[in-house]
Amino acid sequence: RKEVEQDPGPFNVPEGATVAFNCTYSNSASQSFFWYRQDCRKEPKLLMSVYSSGNEDGRFTAQLNRASQYISLLIRDSKLSDSATYLCVVTGTSYDKVIFGPGTSLSVIP
Amino acid sequence: DAGVTQSPTHLIKTRGQQVTLRCSPKSGHDTVSWYQQALGQGPQFIFQYYEEEERQRGNFPDRFSGHQFPNYSSELNVNALLLGDSALYLCASSLALSINTEAFFGQGTRLTVV
Numbered sequence: 001r002k003e004v005e006q007d008p009g010p011f012n013v014p015e016g017a018t019v020a021f022n023c024t025y026s027n028s029a030s031q032s033f034f035w036y037r038q039d040c041r042k043e044p045k046l047l048m049s050v051y052s053s054g055n056e057d058g059r060f061t062a063q064l065n066r067a068s069q070y071i072s073l074l075i076r077d078s079k080l081s082d083s084a085t086y087l088c089v090v091t092g093t094s095y096d097k098v099i100f101g102p103g104t105s106l107s108v109i110p
Numbered sequence: 111d112a113g114v115t116q117s118p119t120h121l122i123k124t125r126g127q128q129v130t131l132r133c134s135p136k137s138g139h140d141t142v143s144w145y146q147q148a149l150g151q152g153p154q155f156i157f158q159y160y161e162e163e164e165r166q167r168g169n170f171p172d173r174f175s176g177h178q179f180p181n182y183s184s185e186l187n188v189n190a191l192l193l194g195d196s197a198l199y200l201c202a203s204s205l206a207l208s209i210n211t212e213a214f215f216g217q218g219t220r221l222t223v224v
Binding site: 006034041042043044045046049087089097098099100101102103 | 143145151152153154155158166168198200202204212213214215216217218
């Protein structure tokens with residue numbers, strides 16, 4: 001089993017739609033969780049951290065379920081500019097490696 | 111405040127050659143991680159350096175080696191290049207001893223092996 005797995009995608013949604021991505025991780029000792037966004041041929045950039053209590057940033061909501069070892073990202077009112085690949089990231093202790101999921105591609109269509 | 115810088119941005123090498131990629135971390139960061147990202151894939155962890163030592167390593171052969179200097183900058187060396195080594199190589203810096211550490215990425219070096 002891979003350490004971090006994501007919905008394979010791609011997701012093609014119309015503008016204004018709500019879309020949700022899921023990510024599962026295998027190491028129950030994992031401590032920190034993030035969603036990164038990567039535009040085509042660019043480097044990944046942090047979208048948001050994921051906390052046990054869940055967190056929201058504008059149209060984006062991230063949730064963590066430790067018991068089931070999964071993370072989700074919800075995007076409401078999708079914009080064309082949301083088109084990108086979304087990478088789920090999991091890390092352990094401060095010296096541990098940061099593991100990326102394979103990414104889920106989102107295309108928002110006019 | 112300069113972010114993570116990588117050099118060169120693009121590189122073309124021939125099979126069997128050796129290559130060295132360079133990375134300067136974000137100011138104040140002491141940990142450097144290297145990733146290989148093939149087209150259409152997520153970044154794959156190669157290794158991580160902290161205090162000039164390799165701390166963690168992913169599933170990459172010994173042809174991939176690295177180094178971290180006292181100023182925290184780092185190099186990735188790949189020997190005996192294969193066509194399959196063609197990829198975007200990303201360097202990420204972070205701060206050790208920080209649980210919720212955010213990794214900042216450089217723009218990457220795109221390596222093409224012909």
